Amino acid sequence: MTGFQAPDACTLPTAEQPSRLAEFDDLFATAVRHVEPIAAGHVRMSLTGQAGLAETVRDLTAREIGCCSFFTFTITPRPAAGGEALTLDITVPAAYTGVLDALARRAADRSAS
16 A cells, blocks of 8 residues: 555654655565454554564564554564564554554555465
8 A cells, every 4th residue: 555644643753754664564575474453443463574573573663652652562472483473463542543454454465475
């Protein structure tokens, strides 16, 4: 999906938004295997990747919360044969479900599955 727009509540400087979006796109393309809408305002993503994946996801989501505090990210490690696997639950208040839906579509479009 092109044209993803950061919501007005986002405090990340406009000049830095393309770089952050590129980081998410890279994560989606290399690690996301499945995107599952759970309920309005709640999406679950399954990720697998090389060692260090969980730290990469923790770092990226922590920085995202720093500018878009309406997101809640919950990272749950899963057993993996090699590398790392995790579940990423993303929730938002009702006012931001459109933002989450757009992010989920973007993840699904770019996913490694």
